[in-house]
Amino acid sequence: MKFGIERLLEDASLRAPLKGRRVALLAHPASVTRSLTHSLDALATLQDINLTAAFGPQHGLRGDKQDNMVESPDDTDPRLGIPVFSLYGEVRRPTDAMLDSFDVLLVDLQDLGCRIYTFITTLRYVLEAASRLGKSVWVLDRPNPAGRPVEGLTLREGWESFVGAGPMPMRHGMTMGELGHWFIAHLGLNVDYRVIAMEGWAPDDAPGFGWPSGERSWINPSPNAPNLSMARAYAGTVMLEGTTLSEGRGTTRPLELFGAPDIDTRRLLADMRSLAPQWLEGCVLRECWFEPTFHKHVGQLCSGLQIHVEDPLHYDHGAFRPWRLQALAFRAIRLQLPDYPLWRDFPYEYEHDRLAIDLINGSPLLREWVDDVQAGPEQLDAITAPDEQAWEETRRPHLLY
Numbered sequence: 001m002k003f004g005i006e007r008l009l010e011d012a013s014l015r016a017p018l019k020g021r022r023v024a025l026l027a028h029p030a031s032v033t034r035s036l037t038h039s040l041d042a043l044a045t046l047q048d049i050n051l052t053a054a055f056g057p058q059h060g061l062r063g064d065k066q067d068n069m070v071e072s073p074d075d076t077d078p079r080l081g082i083p084v085f086s087l088y089g090e091v092r093r094p095t096d097a098m099l100d101s102f103d104v105l106l107v108d109l110q111d112l113g114c115r116i117y118t119f120i121t122t123l124r125y126v127l128e129a130a131s132r133l134g135k136s137v138w139v140l141d142r143p144n145p146a147g148r149p150v151e152g153l154t155l156r157e158g159w160e161s162f163v164g165a166g167p168m169p170m171r172h173g174m175t176m177g178e179l180g181h182w183f184i185a186h187l188g189l190n191v192d193y194r195v196i197a198m199e200g201w202a203p204d205d206a207p208g209f210g211w212p213s214g215e216r217s218w219i220n221p222s223p224n225a226p227n228l229s230m231a232r233a234y235a236g237t238v239m240l241e242g243t244t245l246s247e248g249r250g251t252t253r254p255l256e257l258f259g260a261p262d263i264d265t266r267r268l269l270a271d272m273r274s275l276a277p278q279w280l281e282g283c284v285l286r287e288c289w290f291e292p293t294f295h296k297h298v299g300q301l302c303s304g305l306q307i308h309v310e311d312p313l314h315y316d317h318g319a320f321r322p323w324r325l326q327a328l329a330f331r332a333i334r335l336q337l338p339d340y341p342l343w344r345d346f347p348y349e350y351e352h353d354r355l356a357i358d359l360i361n362g363s364p365l366l367r368e369w370v371d372d373v374q375a376g377p378e379q380l381d382a383i384t385a386p387d388e389q390a391w392e393e394t395r396r397p398h399l400l401y
Contacts, residue, residue, distance in 0.1 A: 001198060001199060001200030001201055001202075001212055001215065002198060002199040002200065003033075003034075003140065003141070003142050003143075003198055004108070004139065004140030004141040004142065004177070004195070004196035004197060004198055005031070005033055005039050005042070005108050005140045005196075006033055006034060007196055007197075007198075007199060008106075008140055008196050009033065009042055009043070009046070012048065014196060015046070015048055015049065017194075018048070018049060018050075018104055019048060020050075021050065021103040021104050021136075022050055022052040022053075022101070022102045022103045022104070023043070023049055023050055023051055023052065023102060023103070023104050023105075023106060024051070024052060024053040024054060024055060024101060024102035024104070024105045024106070025039060025040050025043060025051065025053075025054050025055070025105075025106045025108060026054075026055040026056075026057065026087075026105060026106070026107045026108070026109065026122070026126065027039050027040055027054065027055075027056070027061060027108045027109065028056065028057055028059065028060070028061060028062075028109060028110070028119070028221055028222070029061075029062060029219055029220060029221065030109075030110035030219040030220065030221040031108040031109065031110065032217075032219055034215075034216065036217060036219075039106075039108045039140070040054055040061075040077070040080070041079075043106070044079075044080055051080065051082060052082060052101055052102055053082055053083050053084075053085060053098070053101035053102050054077060054080075054082060054083070054084045054085070055084070055085045055086075055087055055094070055098070055105070055126075056072055056084060056085070056086050056087065056088070057087050057088055057109065057118065057119050057122045058087075058088040058118045058119070058122070058222070059072070059088070059222045059223060060072035060086070060088070061075075061084055071086070071088055071089045071090075072086040072088055072089050073086055073089055074086050074089065074090075083101060085098045085101075087122050087125070087126075088118075088122075092121075092122070092125060092162060093125040093126075093128070093129060094125065094126055094129045096133065099129055099130070099133050099135055102135065103135065103136060104135070104136040104137075104138060105126060105130065105135060105136070105137050105138070106138050106139075106140055107123060107126065107137060107138065107139045107140065107176065107180075108139075108140040108142070109122075109123070109142070109176055109221070110142050110219070110221040111142070111144060111175070111176050111179075111221070112144075112145060112146060112221065112225060112231045112234050113144040113145060113146030113147070113171060113172065113173065113174075113210070113231065113234075113235070114146065114170060114171060114172070114234050114235045114238060115152075115155065115163075115164065115165065115168050115169065115170050115171075115172055115362070116163040116164070116170070116238050116360055117222075117234075117238075118162055118163060118349075119176070119221070120165050120176065120179055121162050121163070121164075121165040123139070123165075123176060123179060123180060123183065124165045124166065124183050124187075127180060127183050127184060127187075127189055127191055127193070128187065128189065130191045130192075131189040131190055131191040134192075135191075135192075136191075136192040136193075136194070137180070137191060137192070137193050137194075138193075138194045138195070138196060139176050139177040139180050139193075139194075139195045139196070140196045141175050141176060141177035141178075141195055141196060141197050141198050141400070142175065142176060142198070143175065143198065143201055143203070143210055143211055143212065144173065144174060144175050144203065144210050145208075145210050145211035145228055145231040145232070146171060146173070146210055146231055146232055146234070146235065147173065147203045147204070147209040147210030147317060148173040148203045148204065148210070149171060149173055149317070149318065149320075150169055150171055150172065150173045150388045150391050150392055150395075151169060151170060151171040151235060151321055151322070151323045151324070151384075151388060152169040152170025152171055152235060152323040152361075152384065152387070152388070153169060153170070153361055153362060153363060153365055153366060153383065153384050153387050154167050154168060154169050154362065154387040154390070154391065155167050155168065155361075155362025155363065156362055156363040156365075159358070159359070159362045159363055161349060161351055161359050162349045162350070163348075163349050163359055163360060164359065164362050165183075166183065166186060166187075167186075167362075168182075168391060169387055169388055169391050170235045170238075170323050170361070171235040171322070171323060172391070172395070173395070174395055174398070174399070175198075175201075175400070175401070177195035177196075177197060177400060178195075178395070178398050178399055178400055179398075180193055180195065181193070181195070181398040181400075182394075182395060182398045185397075185398070195400065197400055197401070198401070201401050203401065206312065206317070207312055208228070209317040211228050211231070213228070224249055224254040224255060225255070226252075226253075226254065228310070229256050229307075229308070229309050229310045230253075230254065230255045230256050232309045232315075232320065232322065233255060233256050233307045233309060233322045234255055234322070235322045235323050236307075236321075236322030236323045236324070236325050236326030236327075237255040237256065237258060237307070237322065237326060238255065238360060239323075239326050239327075239330075239357065239360055239361065239366075240255075240258050240326070241344075241348070241356060241360065242343065242344055242348065242355065242356035242357030242358075242359070242360045243330070243342050243343060243344050243357065244260065244296065244341055244342060244343075244344050245258050245259060245260050245263075245296070245304075245333075245342070246258060246259055246260060246290075246292055246295065246296045246297045246302055246304070247296075248290065248292070248304075249292060249294065249295035249296070250292030250293040250294040250295045250296075250298060251290045251291075251292055251293070253290075253306065256306055256307055257288060257290065257304050257305060257306040257307065258304050258305060258326075258329065259288070259289075259290065259302040259303050259304015259305065260297060260302050260303070260304070261297055261300045261301060261302050261303070263303060263304075263333060263336070263337070263340075264303075264336060265287050265288075265303040265304055265305060266287060267336055268305070268329065268332050268333060268336060269285060269287065269305060271332035271335060271336060272285075272325075272328050272329060272332045275328060275331060275332060275335075275376075275377065276324070276328050276377040278377075279321055279324040279325055279327075279328050279377065280325060280328070281316060281319040281320065281321070282309070282315060282316035282317070282318070282319035282320030282321065283307055283308060283309045283314060283315060283316075283320050283325070284307075284308040284311070284314045285305045285306070285307060285308070286305065286306045286308060287303070287304075287305060288303075288304055288305065288306045289301060289302065289303055289304070290302050290304065305329070307322070307325070324377075324380070324384075327366060327369070327370065327380065328377070330342060330370045331369075331370050331373075334370055334371060334373060335373055338373070342370075343355055343356075343357050343367065344356055344357075348360075355367065365383060366380075369383075
């Protein structure tokens with residue numbers, strides 16, 4: 001298969017509309033060709049592309065920032081001599097001065113298929129800015145490694161944030177190029193938008209179900225996104241950022257495992273299996289122990305669970321529901337320890353007046369379900385399933401593959 005960047009590099013006719021125009025690139029470390037050449041370097045070799053600027057999202061163009069709310073400054077590319085503007089530094093939205101550096105912005109970002117992953121919010125912001133000032137935006141499309149499944153509550157009105165780009169469920173099942181079309185329709189934007197589509201993407205095919213396993217090297221799109229297993233689990237494990245539980249930062253398997261020094265993991269797993277075994281299908285949960293070298297519970301031995309989704313014998317792409325699985329773990333902890341300080345109260349993505357768990361979920365509905373120990377799994381399904389079904393219909397006109 002071919003990614004959008006490769007088709008643009010190989011086909012001069014696709015590049016023809018760029019002739020005589022100033023071109024900028026929004027990229028991160030996973031913005032590479034199959035030969036692992038960074039897209040910025042590959043584009044710089046083309047005589048018919050006039051590169052005048054580059055942009056970096058959260059974690060930076062080179063991906064050097066480990067944690068959330070660690071900003072990147074503006075810089076200059078040492079080899080090309082062009083400005084590199086940070087969209088996770090002093091600003092989140094491109095300024096007029098930044099926009100003045102180009103006519104066409106190429107967006108080449110590897111996404112994880114989850115609403116909270118901030119690269120899609122950055123895409124929204126650049127589309128809004130481009131619409132306002134008459135700039136063009138082209139998305140060089142890449143796979144959604146989580147595939148097409150949809151899961152989770154839709155973000156409610158008024159809960160938009162940098163980790164909530166719009167009213168979509170946690171696992172949206174779209175590519176960046178497709179999301180661009182949806183943003184334009186949803187926001188009513190008037191922008192010159194184009195997608196350089198992939199060739200040969202088969203999101204329903206095993207073993208990758210979205211990621212071309214065996215064909216492509218995995219490059220971390222952010223420092224704690226080290227593999228396909230993490231991408232599959234992320235729509236659930238990202239909620240751990242809003243809790244006092246470790247999500248495995250400071251270990252070699254971040255966002256695939258979770259735990260804390262003071263929970264009974266064996267009872268936790270037993271309670272999860274008793275409460276809603278149907279929410280644990282499609283994967284294997286294994287008891288584990290880990291000691292984070294940084295972040296939450298640093299230097300403390302934590303007991304926890306690891307979510308295994310890499311073995312084709314155990315992984316069922318259609319059955320795996322990471323958002324429900326993680327919600328079930330929260331409920332089991334609440335039943336095990338009713339007064340456990342589960343929800344972490346701290347500034348999250350520069351929001352100070354709302355709990356992180358609510359920002360992550362786009363409303364307080366998930367937290368309220370966890371804390372209401374009288375509400376069963378069917379009550380969460382009752383409010384979530386309609387959201388999921390509605391999104392399936394909403395996204396349908398914008399799917400390209």
